[in-house]
Amino acid sequence: MNSAHGAATVAAAQAGDERAQGELIAEYLPLVYNIVGRALSGHADVDDVVQETMLRVVDGLGGLRDATCFRSWLVAIAMNEVRRRQRAHSSEALCDGLHEAREVADPGADFVGLTIVRLGLSGQRREVTEATRWLDRDDRELLALWWLEAAGELTRADVAVALGQSQQHVTVRVQRMKTQLEVARVVVRALSALPPCEELESLTAAWDGAPGSLWRKRIARHARDCVACGGHRNGLVPAEGLLAGLAFVPVPEHLGGLLPTAFGPAGSGAASAAPAPAPAPAP
Known part of the structure; x- marks a missing residue:
């Protein structure tokens, strides 16, 4: 996304423009998917973390002071969601009496395999x-x-x-x-x-x-x-x-199809129901 055009789109999304919010989702979904997929190493929760990240991004747009910093702000939220999910699994593992979190790999979401196959x-x-x-x-x-x-x-x-x-x-x-x-x-x-x-x-x-x-x-x-x-x-x-x-590993069709539903018909409907964004460094 061109930086000037990108900042204008972010500003419009902050003002409540649903089309602009949809554009941001479509533009940055591949970036978020690739970050989360590699960070979680094909964990079964990848899709959930990607969706939660995008919900928190749209819901938290009003708190972003500088529209030109949108990308780094979004990436920070994605990493916060990754760590939050890992902490949750670690806590569950401790409750089960285990010393380490058990990472349940989803063979269909193995990001290494997807990267090799999809990018040839x-x-x-x-x-x-x-x-x-x-x-x-x-x-x-x-x-x-x-x-x-x-x-x-x-x-x-x-x-x-x-x-x-x-x-x-x-x-x-x-x-x-x-x-x-x-x-x-x-x-x-x-x-x-x-x-x-x-x-x-x-x-x-x-x-x-x-x-x-x-x-x-x-x-x-x-x-x-x-x-x-x-x-x-x-x-x-x-x-x-x-x-x-x-190139990016392409976003799976099922994930790309779920997001418009999650955000409502124009890409933002459910955003207001999302929890408050995880703390991220303020640009």
Whole structure:
């Protein structure tokens, strides 16, 4: 959205223009869907979080002081909704007597798989996408934003506002996340190598196939010390180069169809019934 035109649309939406509100929903739904999908790593609640984000955005438009800051404000609300949903699941898990939240993956919403299939990824672009499964939760949340920064859809300032941190702090976090992502890319290569490494097969005999930090560390350690797997780090193209210009994962038809109903016939009818927006940094 052109910044001048975008600010005018936001201002009109703030004044109650239902058509402008509908335009904002249609324009920014793909951005929100891609952020939430990656941050929640294909959790079954992705669609609910996307819808709740858009409801809160429309309901909270009156509190946005600067229309030119709409995008970073919206992204901050999306990340607040992601964290709220994760806290809810963590609380439920504790009530069940578990030490960690159980993330229920929906095979139909696996965002890594959707990204690969819908964007037709291959080679190192596919590898880096598969590697995101191996990141810890905090790194996945950061990746959801940094991925879109690398693709040219967000700025570092947008990312900083969304995380409620300084750009300098975000830069440090991004560097650490990229280091973990590179390790994960080596893990992906080691596991998919043909012929397979016999030592690695022996090491992973008890592995259940679910990516996690413990097995990431074990497999990465093996790859570092193994003669057969030692070359998997060679030739890795920087991740930001692979993501530059990459398109959005298309919004599923069922989600795009639900939103107009949720917002009423003109895109805003139910917004007033939504809870107050989660606190977001005021631009």
